[in-house]
Amino acid sequence: MKSIVIAIAAMIIMAGPAMAGQCPALIKQLNEAVGKMKEGDAKVKEAKVLIAEAQKLHDGKKHADSVIKGDEAAKVLGIKLKKK
Numbered sequence: 001m002k003s004i005v006i007a008i009a010a011m012i013i014m015a016g017p018a019m020a021g022q023c024p025a026l027i028k029q030l031n032e033a034v035g036k037m038k039e040g041d042a043k044v045k046e047a048k049v050l051i052a053e054a055q056k057l058h059d060g061k062k063h064a065d066s067v068i069k070g071d072e073a074a075k076v077l078g079i080k081l082k083k084k
């Protein structure tokens with residue numbers, strides 16, 4: 001029983017840094033995609049808000065939430081993100 005608890009705790013601890021590297025990579029891809037699109041476009045504006053939120057979540061160490069926001073932004077833009 002104890003070993004299971006330790007294994008779960010270790011997974012949670014290790015998931016943190018792994019996710020931390022993911023968001024900047026996703027945000028970079030989103031910003032590049034936005035850079036190629038028309039600035040006045042409604043979906044570009046919407047995506048920029050979501051990207052800013054993803055960045056804020058990442059800065060606040062909420063990496064899992066940041067990835068979800070990034071996915072939302074990608075859906076708005078109609079692009080696919082490359083994930084690690």
Ligand SMILES: [Cu+2]
Pocket residue numbers: 019020021022023024057058059061062063066
């Ligand atoms: Cu992050």
